[in-house]
Amino acid sequence: MTPAARISAAIELIDTIDAQRVPAAKALKEWGTAHRYAGSGDRAAISGLLWDVLRRRASSAWIMDDDRPRARMLGMLKLERGMDTDAIAALCDGGRFAPEPLSDGERTALSTRTLSEAPAHIAGDYPEWLDGYLAQVFGEDRVSEATAMASRAPLDLRVNTLKAKREKVLASLAHLGAKPTPWSLIGLRIELGADARNPGIHAEEDFIKGAVEVQDEGSQLAALFSAAKSGEQVIDLCAGAGGKTLALAAMMAGKGRLIATDTDKRQLAPIHERLSRAGVHNADVRTPKGDGDTLSDIRASADLVLIDAPCTGTGTWRRNPDAKWRMRPGALEVRLKDQTEVLDRAAALVKPGGRIAYITCSVLPPENGEQVRGFMARHPEFAVVPPEQTVSVLWDKAEDFSRAALSSPEGWLMTPRRTGTDGFFVSVLKKA
Structure with a gap:
C-alpha cells in the first residue's frame, strides 16, 4: 500500500470507530482480517496513524475547525507528524486509493491555525472534565505534561536477574536497538518510530528463556x-x-x-x-x-x-x-x-x-x-x-x-x- 492509501484506510477506520463506538483495538483487528492483502508493514503504519489521531483527537479537530475523521487525520499529520501543508497535499492528491485533494478551507486551516488560543484540555488532548485535576497537580504545566502523555511510548524490558545480567541481554538484543533505561539498573529500552512495528520480543530467545519481561x-x-x-x-x-x-x-x-x-x-x-x-x-x-x-x-x-x-x-x-x-x-x-x-x-x-x-x-x-x-x-x-x-x-x-x-x-x-x-x-x- 502507498502512504496515501494507508491514510485513506486509517480515515475509514476512524469513521468506523465513531459510528459503531467500538474500541480501536477491536476495529484494527477486524480491519486486518477483512484486508488480508495488507502486509505487516501496512498494518503497522495504519495502526500508527490511527493511534496518533486518537492521541491528538481534540487538538487536531481544533486546528481544522472540524471534528470529522478526515479533518482529524489532516490535523494530526501537521501536529504529531510535523508535516507542512504542501507535504500533506502531496498525499491527498485524489489518485487511486488516495484521499481527495485538500479544499481551500483545509489548506487555510493547515497553514494558519495554531493551538495558541486553544483551551488547555484541547491543546493537551484530554477530556475537559479532567482539567481541574490536572491543574491541581501540574498547574500551568498541564498542557506540556498531557502532550507528553499523548506521545508514543517506547518498548521497555526488565532483565530478570534470577536468570541473566543486563550487560549480556543488552548485547544479545542489540539487533533490536536495545539500550539501557535512564533510571532502572535492570531495564532496557527500544525506541519506536511513528510507523514502526513492535519488535517480536516474544520470539526472542531471551524472552522465551525468561531472561527478560516487558515492563515499563x-x-x-x-x-x-x-x-x-x-x-x-x-x-x-x-x-x-x-x-x-x-x-x-x-x-x-x-x-x-x-x-x-x-x-x-x-x-x-x-x-x-x-x-x-x-x-x-x-x-x-x-x-x-x-x-x-x-x-x-x-x-x-x-x-x-x-x-x-x-x-x-x-x-x-x-x-x-x-x-x-x-x-x-x-x-x-x-x-x-x-x-x-x-x-x-x-x-x-x-x-x-x-x-x-x-x-x-x-x-x-x-x-x-x-x-x-x-x-x-x-x-x-x-x-x-x-x-x-x-x-x-x-x-x-x-x-x-x-x-x-x-x-x-x-x-x-x-x-x-x-x-x-x-x-x-x-x-x-x-x-x-
Whole structure:
C-alpha cells in the first residue's frame, strides 16, 4: 500500500470507530482480517496513524475547525507528524486509493491555525472534565505534561536477574536497538518510530528463556522503591498478570515467601506460565474461590504488602489513547472506592515495622496523595517513608531522579515529560 492509501484506510477506520463506538483495538483487528492483502508493514503504519489521531483527537479537530475523521487525520499529520501543508497535499492528491485533494478551507486551516488560543484540555488532548485535576497537580504545566502523555511510548524490558545480567541481554538484543533505561539498573529500552512495528520480543530467545519481561521503566521503579528483600514475607495484593510479582521475586533472589493474589481470578490466568518461565520457585499464587478470604491465615505478619492499585490508568495514555476518550467521571469514583478497600485490607496484613507500597498508574491527586492521606487518617499507626529514602535504591542516579520526578509528602509521581516513563505514583508507608 502507498502512504496515501494507508491514510485513506486509517480515515475509514476512524469513521468506523465513531459510528459503531467500538474500541480501536477491536476495529484494527477486524480491519486486518477483512484486508488480508495488507502486509505487516501496512498494518503497522495504519495502526500508527490511527493511534496518533486518537492521541491528538481534540487538538487536531481544533486546528481544522472540524471534528470529522478526515479533518482529524489532516490535523494530526501537521501536529504529531510535523508535516507542512504542501507535504500533506502531496498525499491527498485524489489518485487511486488516495484521499481527495485538500479544499481551500483545509489548506487555510493547515497553514494558519495554531493551538495558541486553544483551551488547555484541547491543546493537551484530554477530556475537559479532567482539567481541574490536572491543574491541581501540574498547574500551568498541564498542557506540556498531557502532550507528553499523548506521545508514543517506547518498548521497555526488565532483565530478570534470577536468570541473566543486563550487560549480556543488552548485547544479545542489540539487533533490536536495545539500550539501557535512564533510571532502572535492570531495564532496557527500544525506541519506536511513528510507523514502526513492535519488535517480536516474544520470539526472542531471551524472552522465551525468561531472561527478560516487558515492563515499563516506571513500573520497574515502583517495584524497586518497595525495597523487597531476600527472606521477607511479601504479598502482591493486586497481582493481576504478575508483572510486579516477577519483579518482586527477582528482588528477593528466590528467598523468602512471596504470595500473589487478586480479587479477579481471570486477571491471574497468565501468572503461572510467567512464573515458570522466569524461574520463580518461592511464589504462592492464591486464586479466589467463592467468598472465602485467600489470605485468612495472614494476620499482621507480612514484611511488605505491595498494592498495584486498580486506578483510572491516566498514566498509561501513551499506550492506550483510546481509553482516555472513553473515560467518564463515574469511573474515578469507582476506583477511589476500590483503592480505599484494598488499602484497608492491606493494613491488617502488615506486621509492626512492616510496610505497604501503594502504587497507581495514575496522575490524578484523588487516587494518589489524597488517597494516602485518607488512609493515614484511618490508620494512624502508618506513616509515609520519606521519598528521599525510597529513591536511594537508584544509587548514583537517585539525585538526578529526585530533580526530575515530582515529590510530595506522600511519595513520588513519575510522568512521561519528567522521567520518560509512564505516569506512576508510589508511596511507601511503614507501620509503627
